[in-house]
Amino acid sequence: MDKNKSDNLKIVTYDTDKFKNTKLSIYFNLKSDAKNFAKMAMLSELLGNATQKYSSETEVSRQLSRMFGASFGVTVLRYGDIHTLRINISFPNDKYLPDNQHVGTAIIGFLDEVINHPLTDNNRFEETFFELHKANLLNYFNSIIEDRDYYANIQLQKLMFPNDINHGSFLYGTTDQLSSLDSVAVYEFYQWLLVNANVMAFVGGHVESDFVDELRQILPDSNHKFERLDPFVKLPESSQVLRDEKSLDIEQTVLTMGYELPVYSGDPLYFPAVIFNQLLGGSPQSVLFTDVREKQSLAYDISSSYNSLNGSLTVSAGILPQNQALVEKLVAESIDKIAGGNIDNAVVDGIKQSLIDQRKSSADSLGSQLGKLFIKEIVNEDTDDAKYIDGVNAVRTEALIELANKLKLRAVYSLKGNGERDEDN
Known part of the structure; x- marks a missing residue:
């Protein structure tokens, strides 16, 4: 295992020939703050479905197919007091590809599009694209109650952290927060995220050093110092059930x-x-x-x-x-x-x-x-x-x-x- 850390970027490699695929997980980590929840949820939708070069879900899927069926997804997660946007991509190792083909550079190019060239227009996310995925996310909010166990556990979390919206709130925020978002606000938040998030990347499989070097070039590496975020959260004091x-x-x-x-x-x-x-x-x-x-x-x-x-x-x-x-x-x-x-x-x-x-x-x-x-x-x-x-x-x-x-x-x-x-x- 190898670690590379600059001021705000950490890359950890797990080099092994045990698997036929290489997997990459990139985390943009923030301290949990409820005001960011709906924006992060929107970003997972926007970054996961289009870029400037691949301007629709269909074009994204076609590019993944060209990269020998690479699998790709963007999601938001919470680990205690750490709120994170995670990008996952998995692709076959070059040595298993026909005719000595190489897919690593194409993967880096695709991720460069996702991270640095999302589907935007004049300092905002492209409006039609934004409104479509905002509607999709609102529909998801309205359907959560259909997953009874999940819904009940969300409500229990609120009771466990009364008056603590940073830890008791639903990870995707509220319908009011989501409804009030516009394409400019989410774009500005994304620019802020690129500068202020602690970025961690984990690469596993048959890892070429050139791939790690290329990855480092496309990940944000601003001037603020990488500071370990404390994930642990204590329940508030309470004398009643x-x-x-x-x-x-x-x-x-x-x-x-x-x-x-x-x-x-x-x-x-x-x-x-x-x-x-x-x-x-x-x-x-x-x-x-x-x-x-x-x-x-x-x-x-x-x-x-x-x-x-x-x-x-x-x-x-x-x-x-x-x-x-x-x-x-x-x-x-x-x-x-x-x-x-x-x-x-x-x-x-x-x-x-x-x-x-x-x-x-x-x-x-x-x-x-x-x-x-x-x-x-x-x-x-x-x-x-x-x-x-x-x-x-x-x-x-x-x-x-x-x-x-x-x-x-x-x-x-x-x-x-x-x-x-x-x-x-």
């Missing part, structure tokens, strides 16, 4: 419960927290899956997830609305069960082995490898596969009991159905 709900004409209720689990990536209790989550609801062997779904048949599905960047754990369940109080009670009892030391060591051993197997299998995915390198950079923690496996194996029952006793319910959100059809249906 916040609740909210919304009723829909649907069968199931989606129940989400947000807990404070004050353990972060790199903490001594990080690996116990990973296993605790798996034991509680993060695996088919979990207490919640076994007791609430299988034994009691009170949930269509139930699971938990742990966020090591903001110290939280979320339980999500699909249930009949009349069972909500009972399910909440059973979730609390499941946590108390672990807190009291009622833990099946064989289950914990199975969870450890499953995590280790997953970690080993991630080596077969170039995207996973680059993703791990990005996380390593932002959390400033070097946990290679050997350290990860050692960390998992070292977890003891006492640490799981300690974490169960640390867990604190902070918020409950339910997307309530009417339950007109019975569970057998």
